[in-house]
Amino acid sequence: MGDGLRKIIHLDMDAFYASVEQRDDPSLRGKPVAVGGSPEGRGVVAACSYEARKFGVRSAMPMARALRLCPGLAIVRPNFNKYREVSGQVMAILRSVTPLVEPLSLDEAYLDVTENSLREPLAMEVAKYLKRRILQKTSLTASAGVAPNKFLAKIASGWKKPDGLTVIAPEHMEAFLQKLPVEALWGVGPVTANKLRAIGIEKLVDVRAADEEKLRRTVGSLADWLKRLSRGDDPRKVTPNRPWKSISAEDTYPEDLTELKEMRAEIERLTKRVAASVAKKGLVARTVTIKVRYPNFTTVTRSHTDEAPTAEAKRITERALALLERTDAGKRPVRLLGVGVHGLSAASQPLPSVAALPFDGEA
Numbered sequence: 001m002g003d004g005l006r007k008i009i010h011l012d013m014d015a016f017y018a019s020v021e022q023r024d025d026p027s028l029r030g031k032p033v034a035v036g037g038s039p040e041g042r043g044v045v046a047a048c049s050y051e052a053r054k055f056g057v058r059s060a061m062p063m064a065r066a067l068r069l070c071p072g073l074a075i076v077r078p079n080f081n082k083y084r085e086v087s088g089q090v091m092a093i094l095r096s097v098t099p100l101v102e103p104l105s106l107d108e109a110y111l112d113v114t115e116n117s118l119r120e121p122l123a124m125e126v127a128k129y130l131k132r133r134i135l136q137k138t139s140l141t142a143s144a145g146v147a148p149n150k151f152l153a154k155i156a157s158g159w160k161k162p163d164g165l166t167v168i169a170p171e172h173m174e175a176f177l178q179k180l181p182v183e184a185l186w187g188v189g190p191v192t193a194n195k196l197r198a199i200g201i202e203k204l205v206d207v208r209a210a211d212e213e214k215l216r217r218t219v220g221s222l223a224d225w226l227k228r229l230s231r232g233d234d235p236r237k238v239t240p241n242r243p244w245k246s247i248s249a250e251d252t253y254p255e256d257l258t259e260l261k262e263m264r265a266e267i268e269r270l271t272k273r274v275a276a277s278v279a280k281k282g283l284v285a286r287t288v289t290i291k292v293r294y295p296n297f298t299t300v301t302r303s304h305t306d307e308a309p310t311a312e313a314k315r316i317t318e319r320a321l322a323l324l325e326r327t328d329a330g331k332r333p334v335r336l337l338g339v340g341v342h343g344l345s346a347a348s349q350p351l352p353s354v355a356a357l358p359f360d361g362e363a
Contacts, residue, residue, distance in 0.1 A: 011142050012145075037077075044276075057070055111130075145157030145159065146165070247281075270339040288303065
């Protein structure tokens with residue numbers, strides 16, 4: 001990929017939880033499968049097979065809705081102990097070629113293979129080796145993206161799924177960036193994407209020419225970072241064994257929220273995103289925090305800590321909504337809402353109603 005440039009791989013297991021279940025239960029192979037909670041309760045889809053996705057089933061979707069979309073859906077309760085065991089096998093294979101492995105969750109990681117134990121100068125060949133070894137060891141497929149930085153490697157790994165391999169060489173970076181929608185930017189979900197489109201930003205590269213003040217009003221402190229990414233510039237290093245200290249989600253609204261009902265709905269939506277991320281990483285949390293920003297930019301936070309850690313969206317949502325009652329939300333308009341969790345630790349028990357991270361789309 002050229003001297004002096006980093007060689008980064010983002011490796012992502014394909015439909016990880018569902019694929020493990022299909023591997024271990026032959027009766028599930030080739031069938032639509034969802035891993036998650038009960039459709040009779042408030043269970044949601046943690047992960048689903050590619051067969052289920054053809055029916056419109058997606059992660060973080062209520063299981064009852066998934067069952068309506070796909071009446072023949074096989075529902076399997078998550079077994080995080082098993083997923084962690086398989087994840088350990090995968091991470092050991094990754095670390096066999098470089099110590100610079102940064103796990104993002106049980107089923108994905110970044111690797112810096114600029115130097116590697118294979119003494120292979122082409123990162124593409126390292127990625128092929130890793131995919132082959134993972135299949136041999138676990139009978140599961142993985143998709144990989146190869147690029148000079150994390151941002152592009154992450155996008156590349158999702159370009160051809162399942163069992164894909166996409167390489168973005170430095171000389172092809174600009175052509176690749178020109179193809180991408182604004183959603184491809186790290187930190188831009190559906191809500192933020194709609195806000196950016198409202199100010200005329202449709203494609204990733206449109207951010208480059210965006211009016212600075214208008215962009216900052218729309219995405220706040222994220223503006224400078226998005227400008228950098230729009231040029232394919234991501235200096236973040238691959239950091240091994242990064243501990244998760246907190247996980248959060250927040251949104252700034254183009255128009256202030258004025259009704260308590262819509263504020264509560266937003267808190268519920270943000271909580272589902274956070275709980276999904278916590279569960280996908282195999283973690284549980286003790287502390288729930290919310291952030292509320294009023295039109296005059298006054299910002300308040302409220303927190304609650306429980307002795308019993310959890311990743312259940314229902315429990316986190318109940319606590320977040322209770323914290324909202326301790327603010328002036330509903331009495332005053334709200335410009336921004338956020339939900340976060342802290343006090344994270346590894347989950348010791350399978351959790352029946354968790355969801356996989358819906359941030360970038362299910363892998």
